Amino acid sequence: MSDTTVDRPKGAAGTAGLGDDYDTKYGFHDDESAYDFKSKKGVDHEVVEMISRYKKEPDWMREVRHNALDVFLSKPMPTWGSTELLNSIDFENIHYYVRASERQAQDWDDVPESVKNTFEKLGIPEAERKFLAGVTAQYESEVVYHSLREDLEKLGVIFTDMDTGLREYEDVVREHFTSVIPAEDNKFAALNTAVWSGGSFVYVPKGVEVAIPLQAYFRINTENMGQFERTLIIADEGSKVHYIEGCTAPTYSSDSLHSAVVELIARPGSTIRYTTIQNWSKNVYNLVTKRAIAEAGSRVEWIDGNLGSKLTMKYPAVYLVGEGAHAEILSVAFSSSDQHQDAGSKVIHAAPRTTSVITSKSISKDGGRGTYRGLVKVHEGAEGSKVNVKCDALLLDDRSRSDTYPTMEVDDEAVSIEHEATVSKVGEEQLYYLMSRGLDQDAATTLIVNGFIEPFTKELPMEYAVELNRLIQLEMEGAIG
Amino acid sequence: MSTDHMNVDAGPETSLRDVVTTRGGNDPAWLATARQDALSAYEASSLPDRVQHLWRYTDPQRFLPGERTPTTPDSHFGDLPADCQDATYEHVAGYALARDGRVLRSALDPLIADKKVVLTDLCTAAREHEDLVRPRLFSLLDAGGDKFEQLSAATFAGGTFFHVPRNVTIDRPFVVAHRVGGDGLIASRSLLVAGEGSEATIVFDLTSVGDDDAPLRHEGLEIHVEPGARLHVAFVQACGKRVTHAPVIRCRVERDAALETVSVALGGALVKSLQTTELVGKGSDVRVLGIVFANGRQHIDHHTLQDHVIGRNTSNLDYRTVVADRARSSYTGNLRIGLDGVGADAHQSNHNMLLSKKARADTIPELEILTNDVTCSHAAACGPIDEEMITFCQSRGISPRDARTLIVTGFLEPIVERVPGQQLRERVRSAVADRLDRVV
Amino acid sequence: MAFERLCALSDLPEGEARVFTVGEWRLAAARSGTAVFVVEDRCSHDDGELGQGVVHGLTADGCEIECPRHGARFDMATGRATHMPAVAPIETFESKVEDDTIWVDVPQW
């Protein structure tokens, strides 16, 4: 499940020609004059240099970016997954950096009707709609966020955007940035490392339990919801944190490529839960790398819901490197017409008595395609480890498609691995029963679908669960274009 | 190594094309041409990409002939297996003896020969039964597909042709005993046809001459099960520990037909096998069964595909693997339901038992479902021998060692008992017991 | 265990990894002077060919080899994984240099 590499020149970052006159030439040192700036289309060393200079980053970060760009340029496209869609991405036709103020300049009138209708039907407040559609960069609940931040500060919790994180906590960032996901990992991680902007930086000190979920949704500032956001979460020993990314309402983006990188580090005895609800508009390629390192006795949970986008390729991973660490990956993918959700999970057992539970639910409808792709690897020495994988797919009509590609590699005898998968349609009997109770067919099917994903919804905070059910209802009624 | 009867068609400086031309010399023109075409396809195709998942765990380089030249088949079979000595045909319906890819001799119960059943060498059949062979031979080859499949199609020295005519039912198995030696390239092709409404069982018993023989075997098989026919095929591969073995088995099962295949993989240093089954009609029933028992540094890589092109039929796959010492087994199983596969009922299961810390098992059970009115599942598991079962056995006065043997045997037995023929089944059981003695 | 010939000293230039086949083993080797480090040519992440990768920080005490596929690194002296995405160690082999020949100790199977 990985791509090969062609040789790339080592060392030469390819910055030749980007000399001392850079600042005067491009004038990015001047915030005011660059206020409306966005990078030219396409990506090269010049664009990378520009982003880094513009953000006034330390030299090491600039080098990391340039090296990553070399990796990106030298790595071929993955030859697995939805290759046809992947190859249709036009990397030359993308703005890799758009200053947030520029992003806001987008007009509400340009937002597609279908997206607006969905907001309407979901009952999303006016101000929030504009934010979700990328029309404003500020979300009204800024006030909520401020009081939240004060509480967190008292506990010593750092919760900020990644750019601020890099400025204010440079040493911590430098130590951990790319330590979980090196740029060489895959083509899209390399691209993100080269052009990243925004994302969250979270540090939870020893023994601190953050009682309320940290929501990127509330951490609104000019850099949020970028195309190439970069998130780093460190939970120190014995701490506990729940982070929520995204929301149920459609996130409209005029940029067609979203490629995030999320690195989690769970120190001994800590717990990290990372919940994502992804509902990108259907023009978006959502190619994301998410990975956690779980040390002894820690617990990492990925709760991952995929509803939107044209193509999603996302396989949250947990490396269980300390004895007794536990991974829990729970995912739901809903694919409708012209959508391919290629999602899954990876768990690497590299220490004794580590355990993992993977549950995947996929629903395909109106010709949509759902793919589960997973890897479970048990290294020699991970004795006493236990793995349980369960994948269920529900196909709602005869044009939809479901694929299951699990890989299990077992290098130690004293482990137990179980994997099960089923594919089925909505049961006639169940449907008949519900309809005999007076429900029409759509309502009955919706009920069955909601029941099917219940193991997922019950892990969500209430308001998300309610919204998700409502959204599925809309999807089932064909009310969403 | 039995080198006394062995030589090669040509020196190393002679190209494969010369060998193909020589071997095609006795073939009818259409077959000679087909060989040449296959060779061109072989030469034109690139080596499978390691990143492509079917070759992730096994290096395709190791299946290239390289320095090896095609082996001229030895004309002596050696000692006959017990089931081929059955002169009264009490337990077998007929047999064929093959060396290094070529059938040396075949014999049928005269009563069965009267029914026009054919069991003979493929090259002979191409000449004598063109009407049966020509429309089917190479028809199941994957056109763009497997490079090595083209290699066996081009260079095969011979192979088995088996044909059961329409509505003929045979109650005893046919046995094909095939022995290989030397260290050259041994290529063979076989074609099995169960005519409409017929019923038969055939067993391939594959061994090598001595422990030091280290040939590279490329073997292609095509199996046609015509409407309403029932065919049961077993492959028991117990070659020596230096053999490289690469069978490609293509099956096509038509409406209301039934095919059961049982493969037993015990031998070989390096094995890469591919078995695909197309279900092209309603009402058919396919069973794909297999065991792998590997020890030492054996590397066994199996791939299966059941493709429900048409639905309203069933397929069941059950593969069981035992790996010991530093051996490695990789199993990739794909279950595919096409757009017209409505009503398919398809299941696959792969269980792996690891007997040592250094043993390795990979399992990749895949599903590709393109329509919704289906019942599909797969299950896979890996683990050691269940300690609780050992404790339980001990409480019944059974030593831990005996308990382990019992448990492994019990794990494999449901597949072993599907091997046709009392004698062959017993041979499999004793081979399993022997190996268990060494690894438990 | 037995020492087998790996190559002549001159076949392994300093500072670069080279790949060798000894018996059934595929090995990657690097050297600094007469200190030779030999590991299995197989990355524990996803079977990448380590011998095609770059060697970092080579001294007589050790070095790191970087897998060309996804950037994992290993300590060539101990086999320990030092950089993601690899976490499990790789196999290392004892070696010695006699006259102009490098010998490596590989298990026999």
Ligand code: FES
């Ligand atoms: S195979 Fe070596 S880093 Fe992935």
